[in-house]
Amino acid sequence: METGVLVTFSIYLIGMLTIGIIAYRLTSNLSDYVLGGRRLGPGVAALSAGASDMSGWLLLGLPGAVYAAGGMSQIWLAIGLTIGAYLNWQFVAKRLRVYTEVANDSITIPDYFENRFRDNSRLLRIISALVILVFFTFYTSSGMVGGAKLFEASFGLSYNQALWIGALVIISYTFLGGFLAVSWTDFIQGILMFLALIVVPIVTISELGGWSETVNKVGAIDPVNLDAFTGMTVLGIISLLAWGLGYFGQPHIITRFMALRSTKDVPKARMIGMGWMVFSLFGAIFTGFAGIAYFADSPLPDGEQVFILLTQVLFNPWVSGILLAAILAAIMSTIDSQLLVSSSAVAEDFYKAILRKEASEKELVWVGRFSVIAIALIAILLAENPNSSVLGLVSYAWAGFGAAFGPVIILSLFWKRTNRWGALAGMIIGAITVVVWKILSTPTLNEAQEVIKEAIIPFQLYEIVPGFILAIIAIIIVSLLTEAPSKEIEEEFEKAKV
């Protein structure tokens, strides 16, 4: 283990803990703990949203996928994500910020659903909070597996040692400082990720002799490396673009909109956020791309190592340590946001709303803190078996949240006639469609991975597409077939218009 790598990693981890302690002193009520007291400036909100969104996939998965044969087809995913994120900032951010405040100062998404629709049955809150709690626990666990594997490979620790060390750092600053700690650490982590994704491809391309040389080398290995169309069907391209639809319903991302200090900051946050996202995605794509040329003579058995190997080969250990820390930053920035959203669901949506309405702010903050520990422990226990099939549920999460929450969020903000029955229907139909569509699209395989029974749906289309569409239809039809919202709700809708 290189000293340089160890020292830079340690400085990074100590820095995160320090931020946790500072945030602890600024956290006095549940709104602070869960939403930073709605005090985030545009830069922090933008990078926190971006870093919470992008996990290890950005530095490992995406370069790895581009590195693999025919990898340029991944650009459709990057384009789809970018457009989705942009539309989210453009249309959802401002209105959600205002409406959540107008609707009884809602500090979580389930809170907002219940208040927006005056849902006395509490079903919207309970179902959405349960979905968040369950899926984000798995998501957190899956992130911890990724972090543990990285730590294990980088430092020669055992998997379990790596798991517990990484988890302890994340738990500590999240436990202490809540949303403020999570957002500020996300901000630093986002800067680290961005710098790494700019520096690595630029240095690699420079080592290869410049841009034209790189492109020629990559094209000479196989022309399909420069081609995002060959081997792709129209449905395939649509499926990749459709990942962008997920943004409107991801709680750990849209809470950053709710936490902005002012709607006046939205344009600046959007600009910073999109700049960060686009150039980070370019950096990831070009890392994989340049890697094809760089490792032409000794192709990598595991493409996901391309970023790590380039940092080790091209940079001294001190710089390499910082670049490796960027991968850990990417993973941690997603885990901490998901962990906090889950604990917020426990503290605000179950404990305060249902169990103890009269609980003091101090009590609620501590409930939030101990939920962080409890949820993290469950996530760690799940992560102790990295091959657990339970973790496979994560593959439903992006589409699940996207289809179950996205249409409800959008229609709740823009269509006055949406009512609680429509919202409930949309949530349920969106979620069920995603699960059923995926199951029906998966062929049955034997142990040798051969198809023994064809999938019922004969074509491949990312399940978020039917989920999103059917959810919207369900919300509209059910809302129109059931009682119109009250005058009070309609007036509130008008008040929230920006």
Next chain:
Amino acid sequence: MSLHIDFMIAILGGEKMEEFNLTGATWFWLLVPMLLTVVLSIISNFTERRE
């Protein structure tokens, strides 16, 4: 999009021409939409601030 029309013509025109236009279309789609969102964000940052 003219690049796509070129692509259709290129299918009749031979392999090299097709490769060239696939590459051109790839770079176009990779760079233009994503950079456009950044440009639009920058523009709207100034126009919305003026409002």
